[in-house]
Amino acid sequence: MRWWAWRQTPASSPVPDVKLFLMYHPPDYAGALPHSIGLEKGRLGLVHLFAARGQQAQNEVVIAHEALHTFGATDKYDRSTLAPVFPDGYAAPRQEPRYPQSAAELMAGRIPVREGEARIPSNLGETVIGPATAAEIGWAK
Numbered sequence: 001m002r003w004w005a006w007r008q009t010p011a012s013s014p015v016p017d018v019k020l021f022l023m024y025h026p027p028d029y030a031g032a033l034p035h036s037i038g039l040e041k042g043r044l045g046l047v048h049l050f051a052a053r054g055q056q057a058q059n060e061v062v063i064a065h066e067a068l069h070t071f072g073a074t075d076k077y078d079r080s081t082l083a084p085v086f087p088d089g090y091a092a093p094r095q096e097p098r099y100p101q102s103a104a105e106l107m108a109g110r111i112p113v114r115e116g117e118a119r120i121p122s123n124l125g126e127t128v129i130g131p132a133t134a135a136e137i138g139w140a141k
């Protein structure tokens with residue numbers, strides 16, 4: 001993929017800091033979209049999205065998530081259940097009571113609404129970058 005990304009960069013253009021390739025699929029695409037990836041090595045990513053106006057706000061969440069991977073952020077959800085991992089995958093881990101959370105940690109990707117249940121954020125306004133992610137991307141120590 002790094003070779004392919006290098007081939008997509010015209011020789012005369014300035015070298016970009018990050019290359020994110022956005023692959024839009026028709027809204028009636030059958031089945032689940034292929035898994036999007038963001039790689040720190042080479043700072044590049046391939047993001048699969050739905051080409052629908054109604055999907056744009058959630059597309060922005062996915063794009064931001066993959067972009068942060070290229071800066072070294074790690075996933076903060078359980079790969080088998082997709083549930084945010086406590087505490088780093090929670091927007092407000094110290095909140096009492098813990099549920100429902102009002103936002104998603106961007107690298108967890110979902111808003112925990114009750115024990116064992118989480119929903120996809122509607123837009124970037126429902127996401128935050130938590131302290132663990134901020135440290136990984138160099139925004140905090």
Ligand SMILES: [Zn+2]
Nearest residue numbers: 065069074075
């Ligand atoms: Zn991820």
